Amino acid sequence: MRRLVIKQPAETFYIGVDFSPVLAEGEGLDQINSEIVAYDSTGQDVSTExxxxxxxxISDTVLQIKVQGGEVGQRYKVSFRAATNFGNLYEEDIWLLIRD
Incomplete structure (x- = not known):
């Protein structure tokens, strides 16, 4: 399931994905092996921006990160790759749309 978050360039706040619907009983998220990456519309990694x-x-079953900046009119894909203590890897995306 993809979500859309609208933000202004000056805003900074947390976004996250709740992985509880796919986790088995006793399965938890592993912060060391999880990662979050941001891509622009051309597929270039813009995580540092x-x-x-x-x-x-990680807050219970939610993998989250703080977002910042962005260029007005641009859409960014933030990919949440959640590793678990059972050795599974799940991925969900949030689309970030920058508006003024």
């Missing part, structure tokens, strides 16, 4: 460094965290 869109994601605030060292803000990825």
């Amino acid at each position: 869109i994601l605030v460094n060292n803000t990825m965290m």
